[in-house]
Amino acid sequence: MNNKKRQTFYRSILILILCGVGFMYSQSTTVFQQVEEAVAAQVTTGAQIGQEALSFELPTLTGKQVALDDYRGQPVVLNFFATWCHPCQEEMPIIVEMEKRLKEKNVAFLAVNMTSQETDKSQIKPFLQHFRAYFDPLLDEEGDVLKAYQIIGIPTTIVIDEHGIITQRINGGMTYEMMEDLILLRE
DSSP states (O other): OOHHHHHHHHHHHHHHHHHHHHHHHHHHHHHHHHHHHHHHHHOOEESSTTSEEOOOEEEBTTSOEEEGGGGTTSOEEEEEEOTTOHHHHHHHHHHHHHHHHHHHTTOEEEEEEOGGGOSOGGGHHHHHHHTTOOSOOEEOSSSHHHHHTTOOSSSEEEEEOTTSBEEEEEESOOOHHHHHHHHHHTO
């Protein structure tokens, strides 16, 4: 074979290879899209680990409206508490420390007061001041979020990843060790 025919042959082979690679690439994106769609179809909305966190919107103690959806794309830690709850009182110094450390890691922290379970809403601010908690808690005045998130006992802490999936649920008070583990998971 002379040089010119050899070059034409190699160019033809190269074009065939490039066309084959292009075809395989176009098919692979379709396969990846099908896998993503199949996984998304398996994720249900709910309040348990592996489920997509239920959306809600609540007022804060200072009167702002806050929606969980405002934090899409960012990890979120929800903590459910009430002022009369002794385990919540014991846990609050840990929650205050955790809130500070999560903020440093760009993780949203939302404290949800079970206002529907409180005897008097006016006790929330002095309670938080006592513990030097400077976050603005969400007020679940009707108990709708309490029911939706199947909160049986408080405190309860729920960790939601940046995709909106619940990755951890801590029913009961958190210890400093548990808080450290939760902080390390966010790194």
